[in-house]
Each structure stands twice: as structure tokens, then as C-alpha cells.
Amino acid sequence: MCALCPELDAATRLVRAFAEIVTTRSGHIKDWITAVRAEDLPGLHTFATGLEKDWDVVLQILTTRWNCGPVEGRVSHIKMIKRQMFGRARLPMLRKRVLLTALAS
Structure with missing residues (x-):
């Protein structure tokens, strides 16, 4: 399916990369947002914009081990x-x- 649809391939790759960032708390979220902006995926653009609006919260989540x-x-x-x-x-x-x-x- 991914080979037939470049948008689906890009979405799969970006979602997996985001899951890796959140799971490992690697903090390379700015690079991920840049990669999202390079693709033509409106849904992920909206998600990335939301992350940027709540940037302080996103950084806290990705850099501390505490959660609720x-x-x-x-x-x-x-x-x-x-x-x-x-x-x-x-x-x-x-x-x-x-x-x-x-x-x-």
C-alpha cells in the first residue's frame, strides 16, 4: 500500500518517527516538525502547529520523567x-x- 501511495508512505514514516521520539524521549521534535512541514499532509501540519502552540508543555513532556x-x-x-x-x-x-x-x- 505504501509503495502505491506516497502520501501514505510519508504519513507512516512520520508517525513512526513521532512514536519513536515520544517513546525514547529523544527530544528531536523540532527536526520532526520540519520534516512534517516538508510533506503535503494537512492533518499532520495541524498536529505540528498544535505542538508548536503548546511548545513549553511539549518540552516538559519530552525532557522529564514525571507524568500524571x-x-x-x-x-x-x-x-x-x-x-x-x-x-x-x-x-x-x-x-x-x-x-x-x-x-x-
Whole structure:
């Protein structure tokens, strides 16, 4: 497929390169953005523009080992419990269910 469609080949190459940058935290994001600008891929251009708008955040993500993954996971878990209760119970019941599930995991 990639051999038949140069745009698909370029998109595949750039997405894989971005995944490598994020996974290894190599920080060569400026070079990647330059490579994206050289291709005719509007979707990736928009993504690159968004990265440039939030440049300080992007640098922090790529240069520090800290992340908020565990906290976001817990927040998502609490929201799921709240949805399961369908608004039938108030805060004391929600608190009890959150604490009980936290102990079980």
C-alpha cells in the first residue's frame, strides 16, 4: 500500500518517527516538525502547529520523567464509578465505593 501511495508512505514514516521520539524521549521534535512541514499532509501540519502552540508543555513532556498517568487513571476510575451509580447516591456512597475499589486493586 505504501509503495502505491506516497502520501501514505510519508504519513507512516512520520508517525513512526513521532512514536519513536515520544517513546525514547529523544527530544528531536523540532527536526520532526520540519520534516512534517516538508510533506503535503494537512492533518499532520495541524498536529505540528498544535505542538508548536503548546511548545513549553511539549518540552516538559519530552525532557522529564514525571507524568500524571496514575492520577488520570484514578480520576477516570472515579468517573466510571460515578456513572455506574446513575446519580442515585450522594457523596458518602461514592466515597465508600471509591475507597472499597481502591483497596481491592
